[in-house]
Amino acid sequence: MKRIYFDNAATTPISEEVIEFMSDLMRSHYGNPSSIHKEGREARTVIEEARKKIANLIGASIGEIFFTSGGTEANNMVLRCAVRDLGVKRIITSPIEHHCILHTLEAMENETDVKVEFVEIDNKGIVNLANLEALISEDAGKTLVSLMHCNNEIGTLLDLDKVSAMCVEHNVYFHSDTVQTMGYFPINVDETKINFLAGAAHKFHGPKGVGFVYINGENIVKPIINGGSQERNMRAGTENIYGIAGMAKALEMSYENLDATREHTLGLRNYMKSQLLENFEDIQFNGDHEGHFHFKTLTVSFPQSPKSELLLLNLDILGICASGGSACSSGAEKGSHVLEKIQMDPDRKSIRFSFSKYNTKEEVDFVIEKLKTIVQVKEAVI
Secondary structure (H helix, E strand, O other): OOOEEOEOOOOOOOOHHHHHHHHHHHHHOOOOOOOOOHHHHHHHHHHHHHHHHHHHHHOOOHHHEEEEOOHHHHHHHHHHHHHHHHOOOEEEEOOOOOHHHHHHHHHHHHHOOOEEEEOOEOOOOOEOHHHHHHHHHOOOOOEEEEOOOEOOOOOEEOOHHHHHHHHHHOOOEEEEEOOOOEOOEOOOOOOOOOOEEEEEHHHHOOOOOOEEEEEOOOOOOOOOOOOOOHHHHOOOOOOOHHHHHHHHHHHHHHHHOHHHHHHHHHHHHHHHHHHHHHHEOOOEEOOOOOOOEOOOEEEEEEOOOOOHHHHHHHHHHOOEEOEOOOOOOOOOOOOOHHHHHOOOOOOOEEEEEEOOOOOOHHHHHHHHHHHOOOOOEOOOOO
């Protein structure tokens, strides 16, 4: 059966060029990068070249990039180190952050004396900047603002420049989970003051199980994983050489093709949006879908119907891979905290379609035709 993959916000297929690049390294570089012999030095060179490449792409210095197992570890590292090592007493976040932020903060509230406060959002998931400024203006001790650049479920974007300027003005730390936007939007930490950010390779056609954290050099923190002296004494454990190199390759390719990828992917998103409105009754879209949004994400709200509860399963049976909101809950259809917080009608069914440079208009047509078999279509006008 032909299958259509429209779940690129969950993960992306690895680029063939990245697969080949990593395969060649696996055959030729097998040394431990902590070893001082030739094979070890060659492996170390691969890692440091990847670090330099990523640093240059986001305007950082090489000493500010540390490799991790992915975005979850990177975000955990930032939050925990900020409290433990930088004396942060208060963290301001939003109620629609990724669970790797919200669950970590919940655990930290039980383990430490840190205070967590939530900024107001509207029904599109847009952060109330006036409320944010009011919160960070309070004299409540050292503060960290932790807000994701793009919501993974509804695609609403944060204005990084405005939040950065606000944090600089009030002398508070700023951390952004940029997992969804890294490789899709130009991010330059030399121009936009951000103290910490996170990236994950599998979101931009790289391998799973590898990511990185940017930590501004002015912020001195200690590791949360102890053992060896890897990653400049910041993360113990033998490095994932091939994953790190593959991530740098994938990010480089993404930045080389930013405009072309945006044009192609946005075209698919807009085409699908128009086809949904044209063919189906009572279609709604979640998030800031006509304003400041991620061009690869379209989250669609379908009206209640006899088949709506099993819509995601029926799509899968028909060969269409999409997501019922977030994909980070082991595939189960659970209530979304994001949709709850933006006060979406619980009787409606939301499906997230997310596109990549590898998708086609023909695939959109396929999905629309299959949806016609399970969703109420508009009556023909005579």
